[in-house]
Amino acid sequence: MNDSVHIEQPRAVFDASAAAYVEFVGVEISTATETTFDQSWLAKFAELVLANPGGRVADVGCGPGRVASFLAARGLDVIGFDVSKAMVAMARKMHPEIAFEEGLLSAIPVADSSLAGAVCWYSIMYTPPKNLAEICTELMRVLRPGGYVLLAFQAGQRDVRHSDNFRETQLPLTIYIHDPGVVAQTLMNAGLQIHARGMRDPELAHEYSPQAFVIAQKPRLAEQ
DSSP states (O other): OOTTHHHHHHHHHHHHHHHHHHHHHOSSOOTTTSOHHHHHHHHHHHHHHHTSOOSEEEEETOTTTHHHHHHHTTTOOEEEEESOHHHHHHHHHHOTTSEEEEOBTTBOSSOTTOEEEEEEESOGGGSOGGGHHHHHHHHHHHEEEEEEEEEEEEBSSSEEEEESSGGGSSOOEEEEEBOHHHHHHHHHHTTOEEEEEEEEOOOSTTOOSOEEEEEEEOOOGGGO
8 A cells, every 4th residue: 555545545535525524514613513622622722832922833634724713713823734735725715814835744844843832633533553653753843842732533442444435525535543542652752741631432423433632742941
């Protein structure tokens, strides 16, 4: 299998289905797709970043810019990145006040130590477990000392869900359900410190597994 298939698959699917995806999830964070518990993690992340002011925050795997909009409304300077050109175009249309660009989880197009924070809101669901270390190392690279990262993802024991016709696109897509302990350990192996972890049972109609949340921090220079 092509090692970049986990990048090519979601790019093709979301380029083909951007409008339908937006119809499903909307363009703002809401209780239709995120519970109040979920939203509390985004709010806590914003609070942590604002307590250590200065610097931009990245919404990595931004889709139509829902998380970017949520964070911007709370006073953060946000930029969004997505692998799908169509999603970037949709995000720019829906949130013209926020910058959006194409970018990969494994190659975020910013300088070393330049971000005050990064959010991967269900972005690693297309990342195979063997590639998690690469993602975590990249997050460590882009965060400034003291910066925070928030990951949200479906939780399980390394389960895989595959569709040959994802959302009627006639295109294949593989979704990876990650072990929260493995995700946390991989972040720590990359040099990040776990700040908080949480999980809830599936509650919403589209959910098929528990939902996990991890906030980690790049050590401040004196701690490294």
